[in-house]
Amino acid sequence: MWLKKIKSKDLICLAILLIIGAFIYHRWLSFSVFTSGDWWFSFKENLISASYPNAYGLWGGALLWKYPYFFLEGVFGLLGFASNVAEKFIVFWQIAFLTPIAGYLFVKKIAKSQLAGFIGSLVFAYNTYFLSIDTQGHELLTVAFTWGTLALLSFIYLLESKKKFYIPATSLLLFITAFYDLRSLYVVIGVMFLYFIYSQLILEKTWKSNLKNHFINYFLVGALLFGLSLYWLLPVLNLHSLSNNEFLIRSLFGSEFYNIQNSITLFYPFWTGKEPTWLYLQKIPMSFWLYPLLAFSALIVERKNKRLAFFGLLAVLGIFLTKQEGAPFGFVYKWFYLHLPGFNAFREASKFDFVTLIAYSVLIAIFSERLVNYFKNIKIKKILFLALCAFPLINAIPLLTGDINTLFIPKKIPSNFENLSRFIQKDPSYSRVLGINQSNSYIYSTDNHTEIDLSNGIRHVWGTDLLSFDPEDMKRNEGQRLTDYLSTDEGRRLVSQISVGYLVLYVVDKPTNQNLRRDTGKNIAYFEKSLSGISYLEKTNTNFTNLVVYKNLSFKPHLYLTKERETLKKDIPFEKVYFKEINPEQYEIQFNNVKGKTYLNFSELYENGWEIHIGKFNWQSVFLSKNYSLLDSDHYQTDIRYNGFIIDTAEVCSVYKCTKNSDGSSNFQATLYFKAESYLYLGLILTGITLLGSVFSLIYLKRKDE
């Protein structure tokens, strides 16, 4: 039905854009493996385990907004596919095909011309910002801005047509934008708000015309989006990490790379025309000065299109923001960063390139159309049109030739990683895998076998500054420090207390020649020699070609009991406790034959939200019952920032039901749970209801309109 409404000229334009996309991104059309920078390969087990909703952990807390993305990946995992398949559907092919389509639809809507839509789409899809960040594995930003553009388009339709159908449509598109990258949502909503104001002040007859109607529509879009965001808002509010998390307390970065020249020419500072050179500022090629020239010329020649001034305004705003602390008025960005709510998520200004980009796409497209139509000679028109198309397409040449390398060149999964993944997954009990020198391009982590990096853990997770790293001399001696530390008693205790079952040492990069080893400043022979002398490590007979796996003989389980507080300073004997992991946020524990004070140790990073309930457990009661858990004062942080609980049997049994044994000891059942998970479940239910409501209302309103 809707297809019939699209004009044949539109279909031709879209088909050509898709062909161009397929041509440029031809390497992404297979299910090959691509890894580079922050883009990693995950085995299906990892995708499945990451798709479980976790309020705790790496993707919990402040990054919980990303959950629907992991859920989508998990669906592919459940179907038996690894990330090389999932990423194509939910990321790569969207960049190749949806980005130009979104650009086309948006620009065409504003310019009301297929020719303008086509050129605008090329400007939008093949800019140096998207292309550069895509080499570094920041594809989700590109996809988020693509969906954000469609949301913006839907919003413009809403203001213009006042059709209710566009309310759920806009909210759903914003919801998708948000789960690909929340920062993009911030930028898109900002643009939307400005358009709303502009539309009211400039496009409407008077500023009051339709104000109430528009305001209600705007409010409804916001309300639906709020409902769709509850899955992360509720737990994050419970964790108090909305405004106070590690991503929002970082200082400004890279001000020396951003300036008005780069902003106005829409030239990403590290773009070389081949592989970007990160943190090495590049000279702006002369041809990029055509961007502002073409864009701002549109404002001179086009006088009928009232919306155009908005995009001019957006362009100067985008330029102002993306220059970060560069002149003029460089202090403004810092002021925004420190005082404007949410702005501290933008520690470098490049995300605002989208604002300039969307504005330039429209302006350049409109001027290009005027330019082509200025001439009457068909041949000149054709040549000019091709020249205007070639202008943004030149940026995509390195993708076509492969000179851009990075994420555009297929890789092969080193066989040893597959073998390692199989070997580790064979072990049914919980244990961590400690990487000593491995780079993180290939993820085999699951809930049962979490992968951690020794050096990163020591510096950022366990927080004990165990190796006393000297930042000046860190790299050179890191390998030596790590192995020296592992050979100490304290090192052994640390490895045990973090429930490490296996240690992995990466030996050589061959045969794939990828950068799989992390630089530690020491060669492999040194590592092998040092580790072979450590008594609690046993080299396994895995015979993997490129890596060596050691088994930790002093392993301590995920949950265990001690008679005194666990410490790194001395060996504390431990007892096993029977427990069952219901999910990573809920553990049923059976305490048998306990008396007096007992210490329950849980090898997960300390968070206030970890609580213990004695007796039968259900998530609803976490909200509804007061004093559902043991006292907070009985929950403490161990030497390595993990969780410890004091279980005073007499106190517990005076309040809760216990079974007394003949020797005076007691048995009782408890549940260890992460409180924010209950808010996550509630949020997911509410988001699910809103999602269903939005989809049904979308279908209903569409049919009603027709």
Added chain:
Amino acid sequence: MNKKILIAVVLLLSWLVFSAVYFYSKSNITVVQEFYTDSALTHSIYSEILKSEKVTGDFKASENYLGQVLVRFYNYDRINSDSVIFRIKEKNSSDWLYQNIYKTDQFIPNALFTFGFPIIPDSRGKEYYFEIESVAGIPEDAITLSPQKPTIGVIYQFPKKELIKNTSVLGEFLSSKLKYTQINRDLLINFITYLDFIMLLTVIEFVFLKELLKLKLKHAIYVYFLALGLLLLISSLILFSIKKNNYAETLIIVSYFLLSLGIFTLLLTIKNRKS
């Protein structure tokens, strides 16, 4: 003057200026680059270059005014703390013509690094030997030669004064420039980019000039702000290209303000038109 002739003259001048600036901005226009095959490397290292290890090479200079040796390195995508010593001398001579120490943290992965030295005016036909020695390279903190080709090259820097004064030097320069320009994919892409740029620029200028000469100057004020802003933007482009960065930056800021002013006055015009 006939309007058509005037437009043609302006466009021709503009084409000449922008083409000159374009090529000048691409590389120093008075230099000639010559690349060698890897056989010029008498000792090459494609693994980490460790302390005291040397990459050595020799070559015969084809032109006068030898001024730089280019070597393509790879830094393993990490910042290395090592330094290298570059030395150059005439082959079979015992005295080094030049030597200097370079920090490897400035080496861009797979890019040619330029070792500059005082220009040798009479280099043609002479054989030179150079070496690059690691000062403190250790495993996983060292650079290597890049596998990308070409690995080795030299630059002849013809002095501008000589080119202007001496026609034989100019002839020599032009013929060597032509001789050493490699016809490859990069050159083709650069040429297409140039053609596209110069063509679009010329067309834009043509359209604006034609409209301007119609002498219908009853435009709204925002048009003047925008036009002036664009004019300054173009001027700043020229200044950037001839490396007058401070002036260019000032000009671009003024241009930004004029463009912003133009947009605000355009908004006012639309608002007034509406009321």
